[in-house]
Amino acid sequence: MNSPVAPNSFRTGPDHEGMFGIFGGRFVAETLMPLILDLEREWNAAKVDPEFQAELKSLSTHYAGRPSKLYFAEGLTRHLGGARIFFKREDLNHTGSHKINNCLGQILLARRMGKTRIIAETGAGQHGVASATVAARFNLPCVVYMGATDVERQKPNVFRMKLLGAEVNPVSAGHGTLKDAMNEALRDWVTNVEDTYYLIGTAAGPHPYPELVREFQSVIGIEARAQMLEQEGRLPDVVIAAVGGGSNAIGIFHPFLDDPDVKIVGVEAGGHGLSGDEHCASMSAGRPGVLHGNRTYLLQDEDGQIKDGHSISAGLDYPGVGPEHSWLRDTGRVEYVPIMDDEAMEAFQLCTKTEGIIPALESAHAIAQAMKIAPQMRKDETIIVNLSGRGDKDVHTVATMMGMEI
């Protein structure tokens, strides 16, 4: 691929057209364009409005439980016998993942814009649950689109969303995963654009979504950076996060981008391996294209038709990635690597046994990467793994993989 010249700062994007280099943009139907421009205006006003920031801060503290802890994973570190591993405990947030950070920010934007109905797409159900949660908290009706395959493999989350008062609409098109849910959410939005706010769950979609989701998730990296400095007196050597659409990853990466000594690694879902179609490693095995409102790396065939992909983890089961990640890949600032289903499964079990923490399968991909590199690093070096979510939702999938019934 083309390698653009390294910029003075990696933290200034996107430009006023919503582009990160050639990535990003606003590739949407005209019906949505006026609303997207409204959203951009509202977002630009909100981000400098002290009242908005104060309300978000208060909800983050008292409702979501921030700041999340930076925890020294002593058991896992001892087991691997290399670099010291720290977990950024996003799994301890209200609703059990990082998704609540973005949902709180966006529900406040929706209210500012006077929207009275919330729609969302979800893969693993973590974003669906977080959306249903904030919708319940602010008494707004919420419709969640979820691939039929994901409805099947994430039943506990489907039930949680329903308990929270959301309507869950299974989508059977394609493979019935996140991509199909996003198509259907966009169709709903185009139909109900006047009263509806589309609460996108990842740092993708048309501008300004990638930017605003990143800003709401950057609290992860801002905290982690300060906590590391406070606890260890220096920055980490490596930061690792799993990348599906990439919201938890951009959230923890962004505040470290201009720290040149911090190596940053994004982990994509390698599924059954990159040689066939059974993976979701869009940046390792895809090429740039246009889908869901932005240009980014996509899994596609030579005719530009989007492939479905595969991952054991519903949250990573998406053939694209947020546009800022595509740009960070091409500039070389962040390294993106695949982790296979079986490696993630092993990490899931090892983390559970050595730390007493059941990680989400998404986060298990990041832990698996730490397992690969920690033994090769010195004992005085440090790694932060973004533990983006808890794994209770995945126990059925894991049991099936292990040939057990529960």
Added chain:
Amino acid sequence: MTDTRIDRRMAALKEEGRPALVTYFMGGDPDYETSLSIMKALPKAGSDVIELGMPFSDPMADGPAIQAAGLRALKAGQTLKKTLAMAADFRREDDETPIVLMGYYNPIYIYGVERFLTDAKASGIDGLIVVDLPPEMDAELCVPALKAGINFIRLATPTTDDKRLPKVLENTSGFVYYVSMLGITGSALPDTTKVAGAVARIKGHTDLPVCVGFGVKTAEQARAIGASADGVVVGTAIVNAVANVLGPKGDKTADPAEAVATLVSGLAQGVRSARLAKAS
């Protein structure tokens, strides 16, 4: 830019004093040969402008009927290259009927914009409708297409207010496609009086013909919409006429081209009586 077949056809129909019947079908549905026979049947049945659908795996602005048609076409091996070949095949017999390619940007982007425009021009393509390229992204394809002598037809929608309309119309040529409602293709047609008001509003900003689509299914609706619009676009009803003669395994229970021709003849009568209806 120079006159295209679209400009000439629209001017002739204006002379004739009736709206255009614009017909959409999905290229390659249910297979290449059948689809080409449908395309050839369209002008004979009274279609004035052909919209040739380029199938895409993720058609975000389309309802279930066109989604399914696109998947049938892709399954049968349709590609953008084959869709262009279909237009070229059609052109061997008909050098008059305008052809507008309609679809999504990614297959064109992957084909390569310059190469696509060269091949489209050579295949006899007159215009493009690309759903996910709003004016904000004009540098991608719209401006190069205009330079290549291909019309770029823009969608205007009920959310395109008077403030935004000039931006939408700026690089539009051929005609303006007014999307009759907020929603996806194949939804219910809204109140025709509202549509007439919207058409009048757009005409206040441009001299281009205004065609109306999304939701027009019957000859009666075509007549009602055609009373105020310069053209009526029918898509989902045609795609359904194909689907209705396909058995559960894709086997044909009747000739799809004939089924489409029957429907289009009725619609053609609808548009031909549109201005009479208005006069009475």
